[in-house]
Amino acid sequence: MHEAKETPQAQLDLRTLLLKAVSDKYRALTALFVIGGIATVVTPAFASARNLSFIVVQSSVIGVMALGSTLVILAGSIDLSPSAVATLAAIIAVSSLGGGSMGDFLVAITLALGAAFALGILNGLLVVVGRIPSIIATLGTMLA
Numbered sequence: 001m002h003e004a005k006e007t008p009q010a011q012l013d014l015r016t017l018l019l020k021a022v023s024d025k026y027r028a029l030t031a032l033f034v035i036g037g038i039a040t041v042v043t044p045a046f047a048s049a050r051n052l053s054f055i056v057v058q059s060s061v062i063g064v065m066a067l068g069s070t071l072v073i074l075a076g077s078i079d080l081s082p083s084a085v086a087t088l089a090a091i092i093a094v095s096s097l098g099g100g101s102m103g104d105f106l107v108a109i110t111l112a113l114g115a116a117f118a119l120g121i122l123n124g125l126l127v128v129v130g131r132i133p134s135i136i137a138t139l140g141t142m143l144a
Contacts, residue, residue: 077127
């Protein structure tokens with residue numbers, strides 16, 4: 001039996017392939033850290049705990065919407081209405097705030113979540129029961 005040894009060129013090619021795979025996979029994350037590093041050098045207050053907490057809070061709504069959209073895409077469909085539904089829920093919440101008490105706040109949140117839930121159920125029924133393609137159903141909901 002003859003055992004084949006890897007040549008230095010083959011090891012280099014393997015190393016290059018692995019480096020390329022990792023760099024392709026983490027390109028967006030690397031860009032995020034590079035941009036964050038540049039922002040920290042230009043404006044030192046960027047990396048403060050207060051600013052980073054503001055960034056996390058402001059990104060949380062988009063993150064939740066992205067998770068929901070990911071589940072829809074994994075199911076093989078597409079949903080065009082999340083931004084319109086979120087906007088409608090925000091409008092309902094703000095317009096139903098009255099005197100600013102905790103009771104008003106809870107009513108506003110309940111109404112906003114109820115409206116978003118109702119539109120989600122409507123989209124689901126149009127797609128599953130009505131057999132309308134998801135892109136058409138959600139486009140109609142978005143524009144309505």
